[in-house]
Amino acid sequence: MNDTSEVRAMLIESATRLFADHVDARLLDAAKRDSWSPELWRIVEAAQLPLVSIAEEAGGAGGSLSDLAAVLLIAGRYAAPIPLAETAIAGWMLASCRLPVESGPLAFGPVHGENVTARQHGAQWSLSGSMRRVPWARIAQRLVVLVSGPAGALVACVDPQQCKVSPGRNLALEPRDDVVLDGVIVAGHLVAPADPGVCHAALRLRGALARSLLMAGALERALELAVRYSTERTQFGRKIGQFQAIQQELARFAGEVAAAVAAALSAAGALERGEDPLLAVASAKIRTAQAAHEGALIAHQVHGAIGVTDEYALHHSTLRLWAWREEFGNETAWAAELGRALAAAGADRLWPLLTKD
Amino acid sequence: MFQQVDFSALELPAPARKLQHEVREFLRAEIAAQAFQPHLGHTEFNAGFTRRVAARGWIGMTWPKRYGGQERSYLERFVVTEEMLAVAAPCAAHWFGDRQTGPSLLRYGTEEQKQRFLPAIARGEYSFALGMSEPNSGSDLASVKTRAERVPNGWRVTGQKVWTSWAHKAHAFFVLCRTAPAAGDRHEGLSQLIVELDAPGVTIRPIRFLDGRHTFNEVFLDNVFVPDAGVVGAIGQGWKQVTSELALERSGPERYMTTFPLFTELMRRLGSAPDARALEMAGKLTARLWSLRRMSLAIAMTLDPGPDGADGAPKATVDLATEAALVKDMGTFFEREIIDAARLLFEVEPTPDATDTFERYLAETIVCSPVSTIRGGTTQVLRSVIARKLLGPLK
Numbered sequence: 001m002n003d004t005s006e007v008r009a010m011l012i013e014s015a016t017r018l019f020a021d022h023v024d025a026r027l028l029d030a031a032k033r034d035s036w037s038p039e040l041w042r043i044v045e046a047a048q049l050p051l052v053s054i055a056e057e058a059g060g061a062g063g064s065l066s067d068l069a070a071v072l073l074i075a076g077r078y079a080a081p082i083p084l085a086e087t088a089i090a091g092w093m094l095a096s097c098r099l100p101v102e103s104g105p106l107a108f109g110p111v112h113g114e115n116v117t118a119r120q121h122g123a124q125w126s127l128s129g130s131m132r133r134v135p136w137a138r139i140a141q142r143l144v145v146l147v148s149g150p151a152g153a154l155v156a157c158v159d160p161q162q163c164k165v166s167p168g169r170n171l172a173l174e175p176r177d178d179v180v181l182d183g184v185i186v187a188g189h190l191v192a193p194a195d196p197g198v199c200h201a202a203l204r205l206r207g208a209l210a211r212s213l214l215m216a217g218a219l220e221r222a223l224e225l226a227v228r229y230s231t232e233r234t235q236f237g238r239k240i241g242q243f244q245a246i247q248q249e250l251a252r253f254a255g256e257v258a259a260a261v262a263a264a265l266s267a268a269g270a271l272e273r274g275e276d277p278l279l280a281v282a283s284a285k286i287r288t289a290q291a292a293h294e295g296a297l298i299a300h301q302v303h304g305a306i307g308v309t310d311e312y313a314l315h316h317s318t319l320r321l322w323a324w325r326e327e328f329g330n331e332t333a334w335a336a337e338l339g340r341a342l343a344a345a346g347a348d349r350l351w352p353l354l355t356k357d
Numbered sequence: 358m359f360q361q362v363d364f365s366a367l368e369l370p371a372p373a374r375k376l377q378h379e380v381r382e383f384l385r386a387e388i389a390a391q392a393f394q395p396h397l398g399h400t401e402f403n404a405g406f407t408r409r410v411a412a413r414g415w416i417g418m419t420w421p422k423r424y425g426g427q428e429r430s431y432l433e434r435f436v437v438t439e440e441m442l443a444v445a446a447p448c449a450a451h452w453f454g455d456r457q458t459g460p461s462l463l464r465y466g467t468e469e470q471k472q473r474f475l476p477a478i479a480r481g482e483y484s485f486a487l488g489m490s491e492p493n494s495g496s497d498l499a500s501v502k503t504r505a506e507r508v509p510n511g512w513r514v515t516g517q518k519v520w521t522s523w524a525h526k527a528h529a530f531f532v533l534c535r536t537a538p539a540a541g542d543r544h545e546g547l548s549q550l551i552v553e554l555d556a557p558g559v560t561i562r563p564i565r566f567l568d569g570r571h572t573f574n575e576v577f578l579d580n581v582f583v584p585d586a587g588v589v590g591a592i593g594q595g596w597k598q599v600t601s602e603l604a605l606e607r608s609g610p611e612r613y614m615t616t617f618p619l620f621t622e623l624m625r626r627l628g629s630a631p632d633a634r635a636l637e638m639a640g641k642l643t644a645r646l647w648s649l650r651r652m653s654l655a656i657a658m659t660l661d662p663g664p665d666g667a668d669g670a671p672k673a674t675v676d677l678a679t680e681a682a683l684v685k686d687m688g689t690f691f692e693r694e695i696i697d698a699a700r701l702l703f704e705v706e707p708t709p710d711a712t713d714t715f716e717r718y719l720a721e722t723i724v725c726s727p728v729s730t731i732r733g734g735t736t737q738v739l740r741s742v743i744a745r746k747l748l749g750p751l752k
């Protein structure tokens with residue numbers, strides 16, 4: 001074990017303990033009513049988890065993208081009802097563009113590539129445009145927006161109070177809000193030219209990677225619940241886990257979960273090393289979404305009618321899986337994009353591309 | 358699953374990367390010289406190719422130098438294997454020796470056996486086959502009926518082995534047999550013997566595959582004498598020796614790459630501007646392959662950081678047997694997804710007479726498609742093993 005992996009192991013241990021200690025049925029039910037958990041957010045922010053991968057000089061914890069990946073996977077496992085991924089991405093946008101990294105929770109947009117324009121008025125900027133289904137916009141302290149300025153892309157740190165935010169929700173009741181900016185005035189020091197790495201494609205990539213990691217974690221939890229239930233539930237005088245039919249499904253489920261975890265964590269590592277981001281992230285999002293499809297249904301099938309009530313914990317994971325697999329591009333969208341890149345490269349480049357680790 | 362694996366650092370180290378280019382160059386030259394014609398489905402037996410691979414030091418490459426090895430890492434071996442599979446290179450003449458019998462000998466064999474067989478395997482001059490399955494022993498390997506009786510200076514073996522790939526070309530095979538009756542624990546009393554295939558009492562008959570090809574055999578053993586020098590490891594320890602082989606080899610690229618050349622030809626046939634459906638299929642196949650390879654690579658990197666020890670003892674301290682079973686299970690199904698994508702994207706009536714490479718690969722893979730989920734542990738047995746690990750003991 002080298003230093004990096006030792007530090008990561010400690011991070012994983014402390015983050016796991018933090019979520020395990022605080023995320024319970026009461027907190028998750030409260031979040032369904034309040035659309036998030038401010039209580040959990042305070043604890044997670046105090047532990048510096050949202051900005052774990054932001055450089056220390058920019059106000060983060062100085063960790064790597066893989067550190068953040070490990071934390072997101074754990075957050076997904078506990079269905080943490082907070083904008084952890086969004087704050088991390090918004091923080092990265094701010095830090096990359098040398099803007100002050102605000103304390104969170106943060107949201108970012110646009111997530112569907114919409115065009116928001118910026119015009120300069122003296123020392124200030126005026127922003128106009130609309131963005132669909134921005135995750136967590138209504139509870140964010142700041143909205144970090146990629147906009148087009150007169151001389152190229154800019155990143156602006158916006159007060160959501162100045163925007164028209166229409167609440168929306170995903171299947172797991174997480175906020176996905178429409179945001180309209182109608183000449184929102186932003187002070188000059190909160191706007192900066194976008195770093196070349198901060199573009200619409202990069203936001204989609206990072207969003208997809210984050211959803212892959214969250215899904216991998218949610219799948220781990222769903223498998224854990226299904227396995228536990230199989231050892232507890234008795235039918236026909238036997239534990240249902242003793243039936244080969246159930247065993248075969250659980251084994252298939254375990255394969256899907258392993259593939260999801262492998263793909264999501266590997267993609268973070270690949271992005272960190274500057275490898276082909278499309279191959280890594282598209283593969284991760286496709287594979288985790290496929291696993292979400294298979295896994296959520298196996299989890300429910302194993303649980304029978306017990307799993308479909310809102311009293312039983314499984315729905316916290318499965319509703320999120322069904323929501324997250326569509327966000328930042330589903331299997332079809334990413335497969336088409338990846339397929340186009342492969343076709344353009346040509347058949348003889350297929351294997352070299354796949355092995356350019 | 359995969360708790361002990363660090364996916365964030367899966368990168369081929371520089372020596373493995375260099376080797377990858379060397380193998381690629383070697384295979385490019387072989388293909389350019391038409392030194393072999395790639396076929397999918399059955400691994401081809403090509404003694405000349407095997408000797409050329411051996412000359413590059415790529416057989417038994419993790420073994421100690423004094424036994425003809427190169428003392429390279431398992432990860433480097435992984436790289437060689439996947440490059441071979443990527444172009445369907447004909448590896449049957451060294452496959453079993455390199456992958457199973459060589460490592461077993463290194464681990465359990467006598468000094469004399471190591472010196473006799475390992476350098477010969479590494480030179481590509483000695484081929485092994487595997488004598489495991491029998492007419493009434495498939496998944497339930499411990500039920501083998503072939504038996505060996507003690508005689509002065511050795512053993513007399515009698516029984517029948519089936520599905521013995523390339524027995525008609527190999528020099529010897531490892532026979533799993535009973536050396537003591539199955540009383541109590543039936544995993545005891547099994548042993549592994551080296552039987553030379555030209556020994557008196559050995560009869561080899563072809564079993565034709567469903568396409569008429571001859572790669573499998575049934576091997577009859579009628580009172581065949583095996584000297585004490587042909588006993589692998591300890592008498593009575595055969596089960597332990599055989600199952601440790603299975604765990605090591607379950608997750609390699611051969612579990613998900615055997616139809617890959619069809620994918621390459623599929624992309625060639627699609628050209629540079631495929632329709633939306635084809636793009637989606639290509640993207641999904643790639644995502645699955647990328648993910649499988651990350652898992653396989655992770656196991657290879659976690660299990661083996663370096664070459665074999667002098668005694669052939671595995672250095673790995675991590676148990677990834679369940680993870681390996683998952684890779685095999687998913688990998689073998691992925692191989693079929695390539696076949697299905699190929700047939701559904703194009704209207705081709707498959708024929709054994711196809712001359713176009715894509716169409717030939719398609720026909721070859723379709724007829725062999727049932728095999729990969731049967732050999733080396735059926736899907737159902739694997740899933741039972743995985744479930745037992747997940748659930749623990751249930752009363």
